[in-house]
Amino acid sequence: MTPGHWTVVLLCAGLACALTGCEQRHPSESAGQKLDRATQEVAASTKEAASKTAVALDDGAITAKVKGAIFAEPGLKSLQIEVDTKDGVVTLAGSVDTSEMRDRAVKIAGSLNGVRQVVDKLVVKA
DSSP: OOHHHHHHHHHHHHHHHHHHTOOOSOTTOOHHHHHHHHHHHHHHHHHHHHHHHHHHHHHHHHHHHHHHHHHHSTTOOGGGEEEEEETTEEEEEEEESSHHHHHHHHHHHHTSTTOOEEEEEEEEOO
């Protein structure tokens, strides 16, 4: 599901709970007060989900940039290098032919905008 779909689902679920009274924290609340509270809770959940989605999109963009930069580098076989990004930390795994190629891949990844750190799990072929 896209982030937009999640927003609609969360909004509908929150409104349904408020209107049916499934949440009994405040039994003296009017329907309007329940609706207001449910709307605020849904808005908070939506903001948190949007933030997580933005981080995931940023990590995906960073991974794509690193893969593209490695692929463009002569001598590096991009199909043998796996790239994973989590919270701006790029992990390079796989194998390269020489230690110079490993150093070059790490340097390329670390030089890109948005990369906070590079974890080198590359192995030099014997």
